[in-house]
Amino acid sequence: MEFTIEFDKQQIEAIENILQEELIDLGVQSVILMDLAGNVIVNLESGDKRHDVYSLAALAAGNYGAVSAMANIIGEQEFSLLFHKGEEESIHFSKVVEDLLLLTIFNKNVSLGFLRLKVAEAVKRIQALI
Amino acid sequence: MALINPKKKEVQVKIVYYGPGRGGKTTNLEYINRKFKKRIQSEMVTVKTYGDRTLFFDFLPFDIGEIKGHSIKIQLYTVPGQVKYNATRRLVLRGVDGIVFVADSMDLRREMNIRSLQNLKENLETFNKNIFNIPLVMQYNKRDLEEEGIPILSIDTLQKDLNSRLQAPFFPASAVRGDNVAATMKKIIAFTVSSLRKKLE
Numbered sequence: 001m002e003f004t005i006e007f008d009k010q011q012i013e014a015i016e017n018i019l020q021e022e023l024i025d026l027g028v029q030s031v032i033l034m035d036l037a038g039n040v041i042v043n044l045e046s047g048d049k050r051h052d053v054y055s056l057a058a059l060a061a062g063n064y065g066a067v068s069a070m071a072n073i074i075g076e077q078e079f080s081l082l083f084h085k086g087e088e089e090s091i092h093f094s095k096v097v098e099d100l101l102l103l104t105i106f107n108k109n110v111s112l113g114f115l116r117l118k119v120a121e122a123v124k125r126i127q128a129l130i
Numbered sequence: 131m132a133l134i135n136p137k138k139k140e141v142q143v144k145i146v147y148y149g150p151g152r153g154g155k156t157t158n159l160e161y162i163n164r165k166f167k168k169r170i171q172s173e174m175v176t177v178k179t180y181g182d183r184t185l186f187f188d189f190l191p192f193d194i195g196e197i198k199g200h201s202i203k204i205q206l207y208t209v210p211g212q213v214k215y216n217a218t219r220r221l222v223l224r225g226v227d228g229i230v231f232v233a234d235s236m237d238l239r240r241e242m243n244i245r246s247l248q249n250l251k252e253n254l255e256t257f258n259k260n261i262f263n264i265p266l267v268m269q270y271n272k273r274d275l276e277e278e279g280i281p282i283l284s285i286d287t288l289q290k291d292l293n294s295r296l297q298a299p300f301f302p303a304s305a306v307r308g309d310n311v312a313a314t315m316k317k318i319i320a321f322t323v324s325s326l327r328k329k330l331e
Contacts, residue, residue, distance in 0.1 A: 012137040037225020038189075038205070039133035039142045052172040054142075054205065058189040059175060065221040066186075 007041060007130075014129055015042050022122040023104060028115070029089070030105040033096070033126070036061050041100075051105065060103050064093060083112070094119050096126055132227050132326055139200045141326065144207065144225055145318055148250050149232035150242040151183070151211030154271040157305035158232060159188050159206055162315055165308065169193060184210040187222045197323060198330040204319055211246065220253045228265040228322030230314055232305075233292055235272045237281040240291065247292055261296065265321040268293050268300035269314045274307055 007015075019031045024046050032053050033042040038061035043053045068078045082093040092104040092115060102123060106115055133142045147155040156176065163174045170192040177186035190206040209219040231250065233243040251261045270288045283291075285302055293300055299317050303310035 006134070007136070009136045012135065035133065035225065037133070037144060038207075039144070039225065041133065041135065054191045054203070055172055055175045055189060058187075058191075058205065058207070059177075061224070062177070062186050062218075062221060065224075066218075069217055 011129060012042060015126055016044060018122050018125045018129075019044050022118045022125070023115075026114070026118055027110050028104055028106045032057055032060075032103040034060065034101050034103060036064060036099045036101065038062070056103065060091075060093065060101065064101060081116075092116070092119060094123055096123050097130065100130075102126070132322075133225075134200070134329065140203060141197075141200045141330070142203045142205060143227050143319075143322055143326070144205050145228045145230065145322060146222055146226045147206065147208040147230045147232055148219070148223075148246070149211055149271075150234055150239060150246040151213070153211055153232045153234040153239070153243075153246075154305040155208040155211065155232045156184055156188050158230070158269075158271075158311050158314070159190050159208055161305055161308045161311045162206065163190055165312060166192060183212065184208060185215070186210065186218055194319065194323075197327065200330055202323065206315075213245075216249065216253070219249070220256060223253050223257065226254075226257075226259075226264070227326075228267075228318045230267050230269055230318050231292070231298075232269045232271050233288060235270050235282040235288065235302075236275060237283055240283055240287075243288070244291055265318060265325060266296065266298045267314055267318040267321065268296075268298045269310070270300060270302045271305050273302045273309070274304035 023031050024044050029047055029049055030045045030051050032040055034040050034057040038058040040053050040057045067082060071079050080095040084091045089105055089107050094102045096102050104119060147158055149155055172191060175189040178184060188208040192204055194202050194204055207222050209222045254261050270285060276282050301310040301314045303314060305311055
């Protein structure tokens with residue numbers, strides 16, 4: 001089984017547009033579409049803040065794997081949505097398809113409820129592309 | 131398989147340092163981090179537990195320049211060596227492109243090396259990967275211990291135990307001193323990247 005999905009240039013551009021429209025325009029600071037091997041597929045950032053996205057993706061892949069193992073212990077297949085709340089910045093993870101995660105970093109100016117709605121929209125549109 | 135981004139013309143290559151616990155995998159990465167500081171833009175990430183043992187993995191990304199117009203991002207990982215952390219080891223192996231097997235030269239660790247290599251083989255099989263087909267480099271670490279009078283395995287013995295069938299390139303090394311750490315890394319990068327070249331054409 002190979003885990004890395006291959007994308008062509010058009011697909012990547014289409015995904016970037018979706019993430020820009022649904023999330024960056026909403027005020028989200030950073031979005032990363034990544035695979036579970038820890039590879040960054042698409043990354044968009046707004047504002048001045050730059051995150052170390054490669055380290056973030058590596059840790060997020062590990063984190064997702066660990067949490068999935070926790071899910072199995074309580075009889076769940078997985079937790080398809082994770083949220084880590086910080087004082088200023090928070091991280092939201094959502095599964096897109098098998099082996100693909102969408103990671104969103106946002107601050108207090110974005111409401112969690114609205115973000116979840118927009119992430120769900122973006123995920124649906126990306127699923128339609130791949 | 132490495133991830134190729136045709137838009138950014140970027141390739142992400144995942145190399146994993148595998149081997150028994152306390153064998154020097156993290157020490158390899160720490161040395162690389164110090165030695166190649168200028169080329170490494172971000173901090174080395176380590177997830178450690180009580181007693182300074184690797185719990186999850188260490189992660190060290192750096193750029194090695196361009197091949198066929200693509201910028202190559204190497205991502206070095208270690209796995210936790212302790213037997214009980216197999217689930218985590220398997221997780222880190224997901225999507226691996228190349229492996230360095232760090233064996234411990236200490237006499238006492240002979241059995242642990244063999245078991246860890248067997249464990250690597252089995253874990254790769256869960257991803258339908260064959261240890262004989264993946265770029266792999268052997269490193270026989272802790273050669274410096276001989277000078278301290280600690281009994282170590284001869285290179286011949288290590289080769290017979292671990293590498294008689296694999297026939298992988300091998301390096302005697304001392305991660306603490308830095309002997310052959312860079313050579314091991316360069317070898318696995320060259321090995322892994324050459325298998326990618328065809329794909330980039």
